[in-house]
Amino acid sequence: MTDKLADDDGPSDSSLLVIIVDTNPNQRYITEDPKVLTGCLDAVIAFANSHLMQKSRNLLAVIGCHFHKSEYLYPSPGKPLDVRQIDGQYELFTLVEKTIKMRLVNLIKSQPLEEKPGESLLAGALAMALCFIARMRREATPGLRMSSRILIVTGSTDTAAQYINYMNVFFTAQKQQVLIDVCSLDKHLSLLQQGCDITGGLYLKVPSLEGLLQYLLWVFLPEASERKELVLPGRGRVDYRAACFCHRELLTIGYVCSVCLSVFCKFSPICTTCHTVFKIGGPLPIKPKKKKMKV
Amino acid sequence: MSESSKSKLSLKLNPSPTLQCKNLHEYLKSRTPQFLETLYNYPTICLAVYRELPELARHFVIRLLFVEQPVPQAVVASWVSQTHAKEQSKACEALSELSVWQEAPIPGGLPGWMLAQSFKKNLKVALLGGGRPWSMSSSLEPDGKARDIAFLDAYALERWECVLHYMVGSAQTEGISADAVRILLHAGLMTRDAEDGSAVITKAGFQFLLLSTAKQVWLFLQHYLHTAEKRSLSAAECLAFLYQLSFSTLGKDYSTEGMSNNMLVFLQHLREFGLVYQRKRKAGRFYPTRLALNITCVSDAAGPGPLLSAGQARGHLVLETNYRVYAYTHSSLQVALLGLFTELLYRFPNLVVGVLTRESVRQALRGGITADQIIHYLEQHSHPQMLKSESGGIRATSVLPPTVVDQIRLWEAERNRFTYTEGVVYNQFLSQADFTALRDYARAAGVLTWQSERTRTALVTRAGHDDVKRFWKRYNKT
Numbered sequence: 001m002t003d004k005l006a007d008d009d010g011p012s013d014s015s016l017l018v019i020i021v022d023t024n025p026n027q028r029y030i031t032e033d034p035k036v037l038t039g040c041l042d043a044v045i046a047f048a049n050s051h052l053m054q055k056s057r058n059l060l061a062v063i064g065c066h067f068h069k070s071e072y073l074y075p076s077p078g079k080p081l082d083v084r085q086i087d088g089q090y091e092l093f094t095l096v097e098k099t100i101k102m103r104l105v106n107l108i109k110s111q112p113l114e115e116k117p118g119e120s121l122l123a124g125a126l127a128m129a130l131c132f133i134a135r136m137r138r139e140a141t142p143g144l145r146m147s148s149r150i151l152i153v154t155g156s157t158d159t160a161a162q163y164i165n166y167m168n169v170f171f172t173a174q175k176q177q178v179l180i181d182v183c184s185l186d187k188h189l190s191l192l193q194q195g196c197d198i199t200g201g202l203y204l205k206v207p208s209l210e211g212l213l214q215y216l217l218w219v220f221l222p223e224a225s226e227r228k229e230l231v232l233p234g235r236g237r238v239d240y241r242a243a244c245f246c247h248r249e250l251l252t253i254g255y256v257c258s259v260c261l262s263v264f265c266k267f268s269p270i271c272t273t274c275h276t277v278f279k280i281g282g283p284l285p286i287k288p289k290k291k292k293m294k295v
Numbered sequence: 296m297s298e299s300s301k302s303k304l305s306l307k308l309n310p311s312p313t314l315q316c317k318n319l320h321e322y323l324k325s326r327t328p329q330f331l332e333t334l335y336n337y338p339t340i341c342l343a344v345y346r347e348l349p350e351l352a353r354h355f356v357i358r359l360l361f362v363e364q365p366v367p368q369a370v371v372a373s374w375v376s377q378t379h380a381k382e383q384s385k386a387c388e389a390l391s392e393l394s395v396w397q398e399a400p401i402p403g404g405l406p407g408w409m410l411a412q413s414f415k416k417n418l419k420v421a422l423l424g425g426g427r428p429w430s431m432s433s434s435l436e437p438d439g440k441a442r443d444i445a446f447l448d449a450y451a452l453e454r455w456e457c458v459l460h461y462m463v464g465s466a467q468t469e470g471i472s473a474d475a476v477r478i479l480l481h482a483g484l485m486t487r488d489a490e491d492g493s494a495v496i497t498k499a500g501f502q503f504l505l506l507s508t509a510k511q512v513w514l515f516l517q518h519y520l521h522t523a524e525k526r527s528l529s530a531a532e533c534l535a536f537l538y539q540l541s542f543s544t545l546g547k548d549y550s551t552e553g554m555s556n557n558m559l560v561f562l563q564h565l566r567e568f569g570l571v572y573q574r575k576r577k578a579g580r581f582y583p584t585r586l587a588l589n590i591t592c593v594s595d596a597a598g599p600g601p602l603l604s605a606g607q608a609r610g611h612l613v614l615e616t617n618y619r620v621y622a623y624t625h626s627s628l629q630v631a632l633l634g635l636f637t638e639l640l641y642r643f644p645n646l647v648v649g650v651l652t653r654e655s656v657r658q659a660l661r662g663g664i665t666a667d668q669i670i671h672y673l674e675q676h677s678h679p680q681m682l683k684s685e686s687g688g689i690r691a692t693s694v695l696p697p698t699v700v701d702q703i704r705l706w707e708a709e710r711n712r713f714t715y716t717e718g719v720v721y722n723q724f725l726s727q728a729d730f731t732a733l734r735d736y737a738r739a740a741g742v743l744t745w746q747s748e749r750t751r752t753a754l755v756t757r758a759g760h761d762d763v764k765r766f767w768k769r770y771n772k773t
Contacts, residue, residue: 049422050357056346088338088417088426090542097424217357226350229379
């Protein structure tokens with residue numbers, strides 16, 4: 001039994017956006033000037049609120065992705081904060097802003113001090129986002145058409161360490177009809193670009209961090225059904241190189257296990273994934289010709 | 296021997312009046328630009344107007360929001376792909392109609408667009424903060440007798456049903472004030488009976504009952520605003536307050552501190568219709584209910600949505616392909632409504648069974664209810680079981696059985712077999728030649744509606760009559 005997924009052509013009643021913010025302290029733009037993070041975060045919050053502004057039934061979730069764990073920044077689990085208006089801002093928007101900032105501080109404080117910051121756990125955060133979307137679909141009122149998408153905002157560099165996890169998440173998203181958009185703040189990210197291409201989302205590497213909010217609003221605010229009507233950046237060439245399972249390096253030519261389709265950069269007699277034993281290579285023995293039977 | 300008996304046919308093409316339910320966009324369009332200008336001083340209204348805009352227009356606004364100088368119209372046009380030029384012009388039109396943007400020349404002489412200053416400023420305030428807080432948000436002590444959402448829903452439902460019950464004349468007249476009655480009369484939903492002066496429901500009133508609750512509330516408030524000026528309330532102020540309510544959080548209390556006297560009066564009226572809950576008149580705090588929150592959702596004609604509380608949003612109607620309607624309800628109002636267009640068969644404590652027949656539907660149609668309204672009502676109140684049962688993964692446009700929907704439309708169509716055209720009959724020609732000459736002339740002029748050679752009769756449209764008459768006189772002379 002499938003849930004009602006939003007069909008591609010019709011406009012949906014409600015749109016669910018999950019934003020994944022990479023808060024890893026070893027991103028280049030943060031190490032250069034930590035204050036930029038606040039600016040970027042403000043842009044993301046303003047963008048999130050603009051999404052909620054589009055329709056009264058739009059839904060939002062924000063996930064903070066750190067090097068030791070990923071966590072929901074909004075909505076906060078349990079009872080929502082009790083927020084009163086302090087200025088002319090719409091109450092809900094104030095709630096979003098306050099919750100995200102408060103929970104992000106908690107997330108950053110919880111990072112282990114002795115550990116050296118490693119890679120951001122983006123694939124895990126993506127899986128969390130997909131779970132959230134699945135839950136919202138399950139809980140939605142019957143008959144409501146809901147479209148969902150995920151936006152990743154990251155300044156991390158491209159690594160293939162999480163290659164398999166990424167691919168699993170991408171294909172799940174594709175099957176669930178969830179778009180994955182990627183906004184790269186620093187380097188070109190070929191792996192995530194593949195994800196965008198697989199799920200039909202958009203990939204953008206912002207040229208400068210100053211106008212981040214404008215880039216977000218222009219490119220990522222329209223939902224899937226509206227994107228056809230607007231002129232948006234094209235797909236471009238997508239680097240579809242796979243990473244090998246043994247050293248996580250991107251390959252153009254490699255060895256593929258004939259049983260489980262694992263990719264390797266070097267030949268090994270036993271597949272490490274499915275333990276299939278391969279015959280040592282070499283020319284195949286030529287079968288001796290059967291002698292013709294003379295009657 | 297000539298054109299004789301002129302017969303005029305009735306011009307009334309569609310005599311049944313249908314109820315107009317304007318959405319916010321249409322309502323604002325009918326106001327003056329000055330009125331709009333005052334409205335845009337309220338961030339809440341800017342937010343509401345923004346949500347009512349067409350999809351593309353919303354993106355235009357958000358792209359222009361942070362731009363300080365006018366943007367060439369050609370640039371705006373280039374944002375949209377060529378294949379969707381129609382949507383683009385529609386979006387531009389909507390923005391101009393509501394004076395959200397104005398034309399502004401660009402130094403180069405090109406025509407440009409610029410967002411209205413007050414709209415831009417206040418939308419930014421609503422989105423990003425700044426400015427003054429809305430009037431009702433001063434801080435409050437925690438309420439000792441705080442009300443939960445279930446209570447508020449029940450309260451709102453009870454109050455609103457009270458109004459509806461009054462309309463169908465369920466004898467219970469308590470709990471509805473003279474003001475509410477005046478609005479119903481003003482809206483033409485009810486009328487004074489000629490004999491004893493009591494209020495009785497009109498055809499429009501029946502159509503009103505078939506609307507979704509959110510639409511009913513909005514229509515009712517529209518008429519309230521119309522009459523507001525007579526009671527020295529400012530429509531702009533009331534509208535701003537309404538939208539403020541609609542952007543508040545359910546289950547939270549708000550303060551009446553700092554509200555003007557007029558607004559306190561308005562609040563009491565809203566309390567009467569169940570849009571807000573107040574324990575005591577002077578409690579100093581109030582709780583908005585779901586009815587108030589729904590005002591913004593009117594245009595989302597999304598059919599069954601989470602419009603009302605779980606208890607009420609859950610529809611109760613099951614419609615089967617054999618034209619039977621099962622209504623799981625015990626509300627006499629719902630039964631009365633269903634009785635408008637179905638023939639009721641059985642009645643049980645929690646279930647009513649009816650059947651849609653040609654006669655019952657035609658009776659409703661005669662009462663001025665349209666097929667669309669019936670279908671929409673059935674759709675709106677569909678039982679969740681009907682929403683779930685999808686036919687093999689194929690998404691139909693409606694959850695109702697297509698046969699029934701089509702049949703209801705056909706029943707309506709069969710009443711509209713006549714199209715009336717005003718015209719003049721030419722008959723009693725003395726010779727076939729005379730008739731042919733006149734007929735051919737009228738046909739060439741494109742004013743011939745109908746002709747019969749055997750009876751030598753021709754029907755000419757009203758507009759063409761003078762011309763044909765002149766031709767006939769000329770023809771006779773020669």
